[in-house]
Amino acid sequence: MKVAIVGAGIVGVATAHALLDDGHEVLIIDKEEPAFGPSRGNAGWVAHTDILPIASPKNLRQVPKFLTDPLGPLSIRPAYLPRLLPWLGRFLLAARPAAYERSIQGLAALQQRALPAWLKLAETTGLTAHLHRKGGLYVFTDKAAFDEAGHIAKRQAEFGIKVEMIGPHELRQLERALKSGFVGAAFHPGAAHISDPLELTLALFEAALARGATYEKAEVTNLSMAERPALIGPDGWQRVVDRAVIATGAWSKPLAAALGNPVPLDTERGYNVSFPGVTGLTSRPIGFEGHGFVVTPLDSGLRIGGAVEFGGLDAPPNHARTRALYDKASRFVDGLPAFDSGRLWMGFRPSLPDSLPVIGKAARNPSVVLAFGHGHYGMTQSAATGGLVADLIAGREPPIDLGYFSPSRF
Ligand SMILES: Cc1cc2nc3c(=O)[nH]c(=O)nc-3n(C[C@H](O)[C@H](O)[C@H](O)COP(=O)(O)OP(=O)(O)OC[C@H]3O[C@@H](n4cnc5c(N)ncnc54)[C@H](O)[C@@H]3O)c2cc1C
Numbered sequence: 001m002k003v004a005i006v007g008a009g010i011v012g013v014a015t016a017h018a019l020l021d022d023g024h025e026v027l028i029i030d031k032e033e034p035a036f037g038p039s040r041g042n043a044g045w046v047a048h049t050d051i052l053p054i055a056s057p058k059n060l061r062q063v064p065k066f067l068t069d070p071l072g073p074l075s076i077r078p079a080y081l082p083r084l085l086p087w088l089g090r091f092l093l094a095a096r097p098a099a100y101e102r103s104i105q106g107l108a109a110l111q112q113r114a115l116p117a118w119l120k121l122a123e124t125t126g127l128t129a130h131l132h133r134k135g136g137l138y139v140f141t142d143k144a145a146f147d148e149a150g151h152i153a154k155r156q157a158e159f160g161i162k163v164e165m166i167g168p169h170e171l172r173q174l175e176r177a178l179k180s181g182f183v184g185a186a187f188h189p190g191a192a193h194i195s196d197p198l199e200l201t202l203a204l205f206e207a208a209l210a211r212g213a214t215y216e217k218a219e220v221t222n223l224s225m226a227e228r229p230a231l232i233g234p235d236g237w238q239r240v241v242d243r244a245v246i247a248t249g250a251w252s253k254p255l256a257a258a259l260g261n262p263v264p265l266d267t268e269r270g271y272n273v274s275f276p277g278v279t280g281l282t283s284r285p286i287g288f289e290g291h292g293f294v295v296t297p298l299d300s301g302l303r304i305g306g307a308v309e310f311g312g313l314d315a316p317p318n319h320a321r322t323r324a325l326y327d328k329a330s331r332f333v334d335g336l337p338a339f340d341s342g343r344l345w346m347g348f349r350p351s352l353p354d355s356l357p358v359i360g361k362a363a364r365n366p367s368v369v370l371a372f373g374h375g376h377y378g379m380t381q382s383a384a385t386g387g388l389v390a391d392l393i394a395g396r397e398p399p400i401d402l403g404y405f406s407p408s409r410f
Helices: 010-021 057-067 078-094 097-125 143-158 168-174 197-210 253-258 320-332 375-394
Strands: 002-006 025-030 074-076 136-140 164-166 184-188 192-194 214-217 230-232 238-240 243-246 266-276 286-288 293-298 301-310 343-351 358-361 368-372
Touching (some): 002 010, 010 197, 010 243, 010 375, 057 074, 078 097, 097 197, 097 375, 136 143, 136 168, 143 164, 143 184, 168 184, 197 214, 243 375, 266 320, 286 320, 293 320, 301 320, 320 343, 343 375, 358 375
Parallel strands (some): 002 025, 002 243, 025 214, 136 286, 243 368
Antiparallel strands (some): 164 184, 266 301, 266 343, 293 301, 358 368
């Protein structure tokens, strides 16, 4: 079958390989160059050991505290608030205990597939050197939060996820660049990170072309509802295919709505600063719990970033936020390069209120599969998502319950 994938981010290119594995003729379409969106500059964690959705009773309690700091881990641009209300309403619903539990089940089911799917994809494409398996650390300065993490570790163990709670001394043995002041850390030995998000996304894109996929730069503004859907763009541009996949990340809302799925997709804008060539400061990714930033030792250099800002897709970045993240990091990590030597970036996490992506057939055209909304975990879940999309297109029974990710669950 001829299958078009709209979106050449990490979800689109990983899906291309899953479809090529099934022998399909694959056309990748993007309105920009490949890896234009957050797949270009994210933190590079394969964070499949995280199973807690953001909409939780606990996080709800913390929201007011976070919002009082305009450059803190969470902010809402006031002008954007009215447009965010539908998302916020759903977020509140998703934080109710029963909904929260359901999201954990869905998230864990997808996360459990994430690393095996990545290993298979890396093997198929000869890109195993891009995956580093040195674990991940979540470090704590607050004793109560550290104790709480101990309880979460028990929850993670139910899903077969290994977490070792370690003390400050052991932490310093693992990461010498960390200053003092930590009460302990949760070490996830199974977590992984990648060489560099841009490098890996482009390498997978090139590998897909080498396997016979084709690429066209075009904007898709609508799709026809025919069994063989037509992808429609400006100035009479049109391509008719057998199946289509919408993997357009944070930009997916209008296409999904046109296909009968008005999903409450929004974007959590994230920021970072990268120091090309700076390697060896830390051995593995480190998340600073309660401080809203992470540090990743990418092959291309050190990256420091995080934060969640609600402000939509059009507002310019506010790099005072990036500076604030860096300043915090320099309180906790020795030997950081000067801020001014770094490269600044802002990206759009495609986020749904329940922290689960949309993976499923479109309501108005079952020949079109929607695959977007991976939020904080798109890099992590891309290969697993690709496999599930290929199952849907082949008519195979998916290995996990796709009800959690249904486009019509809202
Ligand atoms: C600061 C930050 C840190 C992050 N860290 C991590 C991490 O450590 N681990 C992790 O797993 N995830 C992380 N993420 C999340 C991750 O980056 C995203 O979930 C992921 O990149 C989304 O990939 P995607 O392919 O769905 O979308 P995108 O990368 O946004 O790709 C979508 C593509 O679709 C194209 N497109 C859009 N609309 C159209 C249209 N109408 N027609 C044609 N083309 C179109 C765009 O040009 C774009 O290239 C982070 C995100 C941010 C912002």
